[in-house]
Amino acid sequence: MNLSIPAHDTRIHIFAVSDTDTGPERQTFLSRLEDPSAVDTTLPMLFDHPALDPTGAEVFAVADIAGMGLRSYLQEAYDIAPEVLAQSKARLDGLGGDVIILTPRALGRAEVTLHMPAHIRHIASLAPIPADTAPREMPEVDLTPAAPKTPFVPPRRTPQPWVIIVVAVILLLIWLGQGG
Secondary structure (H helix, E strand, O other), X not given: OEEEEOOOOOOEEEEEEOOOOOOOOOEOHHHHHHOOOOOOOOHHHHOOOOOOOHHHEEEEEHHHHOOOOHHHHHHHHHOEOHHHHHHOHHHHHOOOOXXXXXXXXXXXXXXXXEXXXXXXXXXXXXXXXXXXXXXXXXXOOOOOOOOOOOOOOOOOOOOOHHHHHHHHHHHHHXXXXXXX
């Protein structure tokens, strides 16, 4: 089976692997953080597309994310809208075994035709939520210069008269105690 993907496609493409013995090695973005060399170089051959960048792909067992579920994972990791995921609910929820997720990074910007072997089945192509680039009105800013600040000058402190008297008495007692 062949899958044609247009140039500059921003969707992610999900595939089911029915034969894990001949399927690609498992790799995730997190596993590559732990070991950057953990990249499956067989993916380009598997899809008969030499320019496929395996660092833009994930291969994992659906059971590995069973607590979260594949749809929740796609929503959180790839910013796929719940409404878009609902359209593929039956196909995504029915998956078991391994899945391959190809991101736009894996496919590049050119038009691509993927040639899938019999044990790889295309499940869905899902578009992420588009970025909100609508212009926004900026708040007004007062551009008048602020008044210059005068430097802080600490007040001059003069000793209190009672402090001078106490110090004089203490000195007098010390002087008298020395036999003065």
